[in-house]
Amino acid sequence: MGEAADALAKALSAEHAAVYAYGVVGGRTSGRLRARATSAFDAHRARRDRLRTLIEQRGGRPAEPGPMYRLPFEVRTTADAVRLAVIVEERLTTAYLELAADRDPALRRLAAAAAQECATRAYGWQPVVNAFPGMPQPAGASPSPATAEPATAGPGVSPDDQAPSDSEAPSDSQAPPDSEAPTDAGATVDGGGQ
Amino acid sequence: MTRRLVLRTAGGAIGGTVGGVAAAGLVAGCSSRTAEPRRPKPPDPQTVLLRSLIAGKEQMIELYQRAALSQARLAGALEPFRQRHVAHLAALRALLPKEAAATPSVSGLSPTVSASPSAEGVSLSGLRDAERKASAARPAQTAGASPALAQLLVSVGACEAVHVVALGRVRG
Numbered sequence: 001m002g003e004a005a006d007a008l009a010k011a012l013s014a015e016h017a018a019v020y021a022y023g024v025v026g027g028r029t030s031g032r033l034r035a036r037a038t039s040a041f042d043a044h045r046a047r048r049d050r051l052r053t054l055i056e057q058r059g060g061r062p063a064e065p066g067p068m069y070r071l072p073f074e075v076r077t078t079a080d081a082v083r084l085a086v087i088v089e090e091r092l093t094t095a096y097l098e099l100a101a102d103r104d105p106a107l108r109r110l111a112a113a114a115a116q117e118c119a120t121r122a123y124g125w126q127p128v129v130n131a132f133p134g135m136p137q138p139a140g141a142s143p144s145p146a147t148a149e150p151a152t153a154g155p156g157v158s159p160d161d162q163a164p165s166d167s168e169a170p171s172d173s174q175a176p177p178d179s180e181a182p183t184d185a186g187a188t189v190d191g192g193g194q
Numbered sequence: 195m196t197r198r199l200v201l202r203t204a205g206g207a208i209g210g211t212v213g214g215v216a217a218a219g220l221v222a223g224c225s226s227r228t229a230e231p232r233r234p235k236p237p238d239p240q241t242v243l244l245r246s247l248i249a250g251k252e253q254m255i256e257l258y259q260r261a262a263l264s265q266a267r268l269a270g271a272l273e274p275f276r277q278r279h280v281a282h283l284a285a286l287r288a289l290l291p292k293e294a295a296a297t298p299s300v301s302g303l304s305p306t307v308s309a310s311p312s313a314e315g316v317s318l319s320g321l322r323d324a325e326r327k328a329s330a331a332r333p334a335q336t337a338g339a340s341p342a343l344a345q346l347l348v349s350v351g352a353c354e355a356v357h358v359v360a361l362g363r364v365r366g
Contacts, residue, residue, distance in 0.1 A: 101342075109333040112348045117355075129356050131282065
C-alpha cells in the first residue's frame with residue numbers, strides 16, 4: 001500500500017469512527033448541542049463518502065466501518081459527550097495532517113480544508129485554542145488557551161468487531177463502557193473500520 | 195559536437211570502467227580557459243516559499259501588536275493569539291536551511307514599528323479578516339511545500355481558522 005493510500009485509509013477509518021461517535025454524542029445531548037452534533041455527523045459522513053470515492057478512484061478498496069466502536073470512556077452525561085466530540089475532532093485533525101504529507105496537491109488541499117473544519121468544530125465544543133492543531137504536544141507542554149478551560153487529551157475511538165451492529169444516525173443509543181480501551185489515542189482512531 | 199562534449203562523452207564511458215578520476219583528468223586537461231560567467235544559483239523554491247510565509251507571519255504579529263496598542267482594553271485578550279503566531283513563526287523559521295536562516299528576513303520584525311505614532315490602529319474585525327485570509331490561503335500554499343512544511347501549514351491554517359471563531363468571542 002502506498003503512502004497516499006495508507007493515509008487515505010487512516011483518514012477514512014477516523015471518519016468512520018467519527019460518524020459512529022457522533023451518533024453517541026447525539027444521543028447524550030439536546031437542544032443546541034444536539035443540533036451541533038447532528039451537523040457534525042452530517043459533515044463527517046460527507047467527508048467519509050469523499051474519502052471512499054478518492055480511494056476507489058485510485059484503485060483501492062475502501063474499508064467498511066466496524067459494526068461498533070469501543071469508546072474511550074462511558075458516555076453517560078452531556079459533559080462526557082462533549083469530551084468525546086473534542087477527542088474525535090482532535091484525532092481527525094491528526095489524521096488529516098498525516099494525509100497532508102502526501103505529494104498530491106489535491107490531497108493536500110483536501111487535508112488542509114478538513115483539518116480546519118475539525119479544529120474549528122473542536123473549538124465549538126470546547127473553546128481551547130492549540131497553536132498547532134493535530135500536532136503531537138511536547139511532553140509537559142500546554143496549549144495557550146483562549147479561555148481558562150483545560151485542553152482535553154485522551155484516548156480515541158476504536159472499533160469493536162465483537163459488538164452488535166448499531167445505527168449510524170444520532171440516536172439515544174448508548175455505547176457500552178469500555179475500561180480496557182487503549183490509551184494510545186492516535187492508534188485507536190487510526191485503527192477504526194478494520 | 196564540440197570537443198568538450200566528445201571528451202565528456204568519452205569520460206563518461208571511461209568513468210564506468212576506469213573511474214571518475216581518470217575521466218575528470220581528461221576533461222580538465224582539455225578544457226579551455228574561456229571564462230563562463232558565473233550565473234547566480236537560482237533560489238531554492240522551498241526557501242522562497244518559507245521566506246514568503248515568514249514575512250506573512252511577521253505581518254500578522256505586527257497587526258496584533260498594533261491592535262493591542264490601539265485598543266488597550268483588548269491587549270490582554272489578544273496576547274494569547276499573538277503568542278500562537280509567534281510560535282508559528284518560530285516553527286517556520288526552524289525549517290529554513292541554515293545558510294538561509296543566517297541572512298536577514300525580508301521583512302524584519304521590529305517591536306518599535308508598531309509603536310510608531312503613524313501606525314494605524316487595527317480593529318477586531320480587521321484581525322478576523324487577516325486570520326480568515328491567512329487560513330484560506332493555506333490549502334493552496336501546501337502545493338509546493340515539502341511534506342514537513344505542508345503538514346505545518348495545515349496545522350497553522352487550522353489554528354488560524356479557529357482564531358477567526360475565537361476572535362468573535364473576544365470582549366473588551
